[in-house]
Amino acid sequence: MDGILPLWKPKGMTSHDCVMKIRRLFGTRKVGHTGTLDPEVEGVLPICIGQATKIVQFLTETKKIYVAELTLGTSTETEDAYGNIVEEVTVEKIPSLQEIENVLQSFVGEIKQVPPMYSAVKVNGKKLYEYARANETVDRPVRKVFIHDINLLSTEEKSITFRVTCSKGTYIRTLCVDIGEELGYPAHMSFLVREATGEITKEDTITFEEIESASADKRHEFLLPITNGLTHLDTLQVDTETKQKVLNGQKLIKPKIITDTKPFKVMHGERILAIYAVHPNKEQEIKPIRVFSDS
Known part of the structure; x- marks a missing residue:
């Protein structure tokens, strides 16, 4: 199966x-x-x-697609609705739709994030949430992630709902906090659902x-x-003779259509045979990364 x-x-x-x-x-x-x-x-x-x-x-x-809601005026330890409140202020003036749109669009592209303390990111071999639970402080690594698209869906009182398409490793909790900060308020993620993976x-x-x-x-x-x-990977179609070499995990001469070292899938018709990449030490060869057994 x-x-x-x-x-x-x-x-x-x-x-x-x-x-x-x-x-x-x-x-x-x-x-x-x-x-x-x-x-x-x-x-x-x-x-x-x-x-x-x-x-x-x-x-x-x-890529991942999420629908998230952020709530202005309150920040929490965990950056979501389930942590202890760290800061709470009165939201006296709700930002205008144009202000919200402008701030959301300012996050499109490559951005830097500091992962939440309550996360599984490891520092010195220990997960951040383990430091947090022990009330220990530690320098958190700054990470680069990519926001492909972000769109405002609705606003209601202190909440803002948006849809975001982002790269692997993006913390939506942190994105909500950072958006809130740009709007001038502490904030936290009050709702999240993942709508797509790839x-x-x-x-x-x-x-x-x-x-x-x-x-x-x-x-x-x-x-x-x-x-x-694997729809995001390029495809190399091979003939019946090459198919057996691929299933045996053999290295192959690099075809002219392969121009870089990114992984690509090797197919025989509609069947996936393997995932290959250009050999790191022999530019004229491709080598298997994963081979799917003949079944």
Whole structure:
């Protein structure tokens, strides 16, 4: 059983909880998720099963789309609605729609973020939330992320709802705090839902209720092809003779159409054979990064 389960993660479960439950429901240990969602957040969480676990790192690196709500006037330890309040002020003047639009657009492009103390980012081998829980302070690394698109959806009293398309590693909690700061107020993220990971969207998803109501021998029908998680990679089509070399994990002469060292998928017709990249030490060769067994 190989493929991507387009799970709609419910609130109240960690991403690891979802993996454990899917292992039980699908009767396999070869299961991996493609980007952590906090327990309080629901949304698209592609789960790789069987040979699809070989593409976890590539699917994790894709763009994400979120709908978020930020609330002005209050900041919290965790930068979301579940942490202790750090600062609270009266929002005497709600920013105008034009002011909000201008600030949102100022975040489009490459930006720098300081990850929240309550996050899994490691510093000196220890997760930031471990320092936070021990009331220890530590210098947090500045990270560069990319905001592809951000659009205002609605405003209501002190809240602002927007949709954002962003790179891997973007903390939406921190984005909400930074937007609030630009608008002149402390702020926190009061709601978040993930609408898409790469090309896998909310419309593609399956709930645990749907999985559990299906018979065990029908659950494989919920899986998407492995290639659905690799649409962002270029494709190299090979003939039947080369197909066997690829399945054997052989290095190949670099085709003229390959011009850089980015990973690309190797296909024989509609079938995914492997993920290759230009050899780091031999520019005229390509080498396998992942090979999918012949089944």
